[in-house]
Amino acid sequence: MLATVIYGERDVRIEEVSDPILTAGTNSGGDAIVRVVAACVCGSDLWSYRGVAEVAEPKRIGHEFIGIVEAVGSDVSKIKVGDFVIAPFYVCDMTCANCLNGVSTSCLHGGWWGADDRNGDFADGAQGERVRVPHADGTLVATPGQPDPSLIPSLLTLADVMxxxxxxxxxxxxxxxxxxxxxxxxxxxxxxxxxxxxxxxxxxxxxxxxxxxxxxxxxxxxxxxxxxxxxxxxxxxxxxxxxxxxxxxxxxxxxxxxxxxxxxxxxxxxxxxxxxxxxxxxxxxxxxxxxxxxxxxxGVAPVRNYIEELLPEVLSGAINPGLVFDLELPLAEVAEAYAAMDERRATKVLLRP
Amino acid sequence: MLATVIYGERDVRIEEVSDPILTAGTNSGGDAIVRVVAACVCGSDLWSYRGVAEVAEPKRIGHEFIGIVEAVGSDVSKIKVGDFVIAPFYVCDMTCANCLNGVSTSCLHGGWWGADDRNGDFADGAQGERVRVPHADGTLVATPGQPDPSLIPSLLTLADVMxxxxxxxxxxxxxxxxxxxxxxxxxxxxxxxxxxxxxxxxxxxxxxxxxxxxxxxxxxxxxxxxxxxxxxxxxxxxxxxxxxxxxxxxxxxxxxxxxxxxxxxxxxxxxxxxxxxxxxxxxxxxxxxxxxxxxxxxGVAPVRNYIEELLPEVLSGAINPGLVFDLELPLAEVAEAYAAMDERRATKVLLRP
Missing domain, CATH: 3.40.50.720 (NAD(P)-binding Rossmann-like Domain)
Known part of the structure; x- marks a missing residue:
């Protein structure tokens, strides 16, 4: 599949990488594979892009996506194949003490996209065609049915910025x-x-x-x-x-x-x-x-804990946070997406694989 | 009258100073003169006493007291001569935007005991026989009637520590x-x-x-x-x-x-x-x-805003914060009061003029 890799300052590439698979690690049964419908570039991605945060070696990048579930592990019970799902910008189980306290960004078993999760398994970045999602029942929120395509930008904001x-x-x-x-x-x-x-x-x-x-x-x-x-x-x-x-x-x-x-x-x-x-x-x-x-x-926003509160208002059209996207590009043009945000030609860029 | 003056590191003296009078300054009509019934030494007084905070020149000290009103200016309407009153550790009018927001320590017209108030008039320190109280209607809270003497320590804690x-x-x-x-x-x-x-x-x-x-x-x-x-x-x-x-x-x-x-x-x-x-x-x-x-x-606690909530529980005996006082001395022995707290022989010392 195709996915985005950052090599260093102002060097972001779209590359062929291995397809994700349900892992055989400790929590393997809890994984889902999600086909990305939309992803985007975050202001915080620019810290690496601009060289403010060092990129020691090439790494997968992107942490905001929504998509459709293609496969689930044996322990996944809430999320089903075919579900349209929103992923927060991190992995969380929603069952540990911190998640239950409303602070899922401090999940005791969580992790970050594009980095090793706490089992030592690699988690994909979000700016790609597919993502393996650990703790799928905790991390993902499924919409009721398939959403109207016009709602894609606003749904995507629930992954982070909204x-x-x-x-x-x-x-x-x-x-x-x-x-x-x-x-x-x-x-x-x-x-x-x-x-x-x-x-x-x-x-x-x-x-x-x-x-x-x-x-x-x-x-x-x-x-x-x-x-x-x-x-x-x-x-x-x-x-x-x-x-x-x-x-x-x-x-x-x-x-x-x-x-x-x-x-x-x-x-x-x-x-x-x-x-x-x-x-x-x-x-x-x-x-x-x-x-x-x-x-x-x-601090780092526990957006997963807020999805249930905000999603109904996005679905009803009561709020339309998707207006923050002022440029949309195919995933293949991810380098231009970064450049547009870096040069302030765009506030936020939506990417479609 | 007698009042406490700090001269420098570990040099606290009781001295004869001028009696306070109702001032003729901008807010003169709002003053009260209070005869101190009880005062005390604060942990923060020890910063000067220990030389951690510099004492540039001899100055009056102490910021916690309760007492009886002896005189009031022409603009004072709530506080009456003879009232038993609690003074917070600072001056405030309780009418400005900050006081109304519950943050009377940021009173736009307030000031601190032992320092110039915002009119440039000197305010007495609390470790003395009498104190001129600017903005008396805002600063002071009168108890309903004269309190039982056994309540003195707990009432005094409403000036600061409680x-x-x-x-x-x-x-x-x-x-x-x-x-x-x-x-x-x-x-x-x-x-x-x-x-x-x-x-x-x-x-x-x-x-x-x-x-x-x-x-x-x-x-x-x-x-x-x-x-x-x-x-x-x-x-x-x-x-x-x-x-x-x-x-x-x-x-x-x-x-x-x-x-x-x-x-x-x-x-x-x-x-x-x-x-x-x-x-x-x-x-x-x-x-x-x-x-x-x-x-x-x-931050610096707006204790004036809390007196109305806490006072009834002190008067009823529901709370007894006065237990924090483990030593009581006459005002004349104020130097020993500081030494006892400095050397951790006492947690908090109550002083009686």
Missing amino acids: GTGHHAAVSAGVTTGSTVVVVGDGAVGLCGILAAKRLGASRIVAMSRHSDRQAIALQFGATDIVEERGDAGVERIKEMFDGIGADCVLECVGTEESMDQAIRSTRPGGTVGYVGVPNGGPVLPIRDLFGSNVGVNG | GTGHHAAVSAGVTTGSTVVVVGDGAVGLCGILAAKRLGASRIVAMSRHSDRQAIALQFGATDIVEERGDAGVERIKEMFDGIGADCVLECVGTEESMDQAIRSTRPGGTVGYVGVPNGGPVLPIRDLFGSNVGVNG
């Missing part, structure tokens, strides 16, 4: 009447706006300088756009909210600058919900946080 | 059924145990090596004592809680070691509630926090 934006909002404590600022206008930030809206935020400020992204932000529920950054951005936010800042700030980037922007835009006693992968380790100014009682919550 | 322990528990998200670990067995840590108990925690681990403090911890509701620290302490906590750690961890010390202990004792998706004044700025390991979704909430 669930991650939702996690930012939940972590920031967004509830009915909250005032919200969203730092970052990538796919996750935009989904954070949509999540804040459905959680009942009364006012949502999108910090964005790109008119195309501003348009989606407004469509998703943003009430205000702020283009300023740094001190000027903080000043604008404080002016808008009683001189003190917003209740909840969603940090959806992962740089030191964006975390600083988020913390300083939060009112005393408010909360930063952060989901941007910390790149270079932003510094948390503990004495400022202590003095202002600004909380910092969040 | 409210601060409560803030740690609230910040950590303690609720019915939570599993809780408390790092720090000083007065605040012990009050954190009591707070966690009344908020419905199912299990409360006190990390303590001192038998006298362990006894109070058990009396306040601790279900388990752990004497180990560092890696061994983390290991013990994980063993006790499904191998993953506790839901809520209260950090009540403020050192790098204690924060590390707290973070590593928290389960994925759990929360550290911290109230220990960060001494030297503990490092928050953002990548570990991100990976495990451990949140960090808390």
Whole structure:
């Protein structure tokens, strides 16, 4: 089959690799083989692509996909051949203490696409034609019947960006009447706006300088756009909210600058919900946080735990997070997909094998 | 009148100072003069006493007191002469946006005992015979009638340590059924145990090596004592809680070691509630926090906002946080009070003018 392999900085290739098979490892009976219907490129894939995160040796890449089940192991009971399934950006069993606590990204038996799972078995990357899915009954969620093709982009966002934006909002404590600022206008930030809206935020400020992204932000529920950054951005936010800042700030980037922007835009006693992968380790100014009682919550989003809540709204059309995709390419053109995102010609690219 | 002045490392003196008067400053009409009935020494006072925090010039000290109102300014309407009052460890108006948000420590017009208030007027320290109280209607809470003398210690804890322990528990998200670990067995840590108990925690681990403090911890509701620290302490906590750690961890010390202990004792998706004044700025390991979704909430405790909730339980005897005082001295012996706490001969010392 064809799958994407990253070789190093700005070197992503589509290659012929072995077809996945149901493994004979410890949890072999729990595997499924899924034929990928749609995958995509994540902002976090760009860390390797740009050489910020080192690529020691060529490796499979991609962690967001939806598809159709082609085979299941003997221990799989919930997921059936033929099911249309959503896979979160990681593997989880949904039965361990962490999964039951709602934190399936910390699954005691989980793993990551394109890396060894905790049994030492290799797991495929998602940017390919097929993927072996360990712990299929936990990892995968089947839709009721085959979804309308128009829903493919929105269903795909449940694999990562919509669930991650939702996690930012939940972590920031967004509830009915909250005032919200969203730092970052990538796919996750935009989904954070949509999540804040459905959680009942009364006012949502999108910090964005790109008119195309501003348009989606407004469509998703943003009430205000702020283009300023740094001190000027903080000043604008404080002016808008009683001189003190917003209740909840969603940090959806992962740089030191964006975390600083988020913390300083939060009112005393408010909360930063952060989901941007910390790149270079932003510094948390503990004495400022202590003095202002600004909380910092969040992390790698347990999107699997959110699929049941969000899926019905995607299926009914109540939310349409798939709007974050502004380019669609065949899988064979994956290198162009990376380049388009790297050069900011696209916000998020959907790939079809 | 007599009041306490700190001159430098291990040099605390009781001195004759000017009697406070209702000021003629901007908010003069809002002042009250309170005769101190009881004050005490705080763990955070020891940072100056030990020379960890520099004392640039002699200054008044102490920030916890209860007393009787002797005079009020023309704008004071709620507080009356003769009222028995509790003062939080800071000044606040309880009308600004931050106070109304429950974060009175960030009052836009507040200030600190022993320092200039935001009008530039000097505010007395609490370890003295009398204190001028700015924003008296906001800062002070009067008890219904004169309290029984036996309640003095517990009422005094509402000025700081009980409210601060409560803030740690609230910040950590303690609720019915939570599993809780408390790092720090000083007065605040012990009050954190009591707070966690009344908020419905199912299990409360006190990390303590001192038998006298362990006894109070058990009396306040601790279900388990752990004497180990560092890696061994983390290991013990994980063993006790499904191998993953506790839901809520209260950090009540403020050192790098204690924060590390707290973070590593928290389960994925759990929360550290911290109230220990960060001494030297503990490092928050953002990548570990991100990976495990451990949140960090808390800060300088807005105890004024908690007095209405906690006071009825103190008055009824439902809670008895005053047990944290294990030494009582006349104000004239304030130097001995500091020495006893510094040398760990006492957990917390109550002073009577």
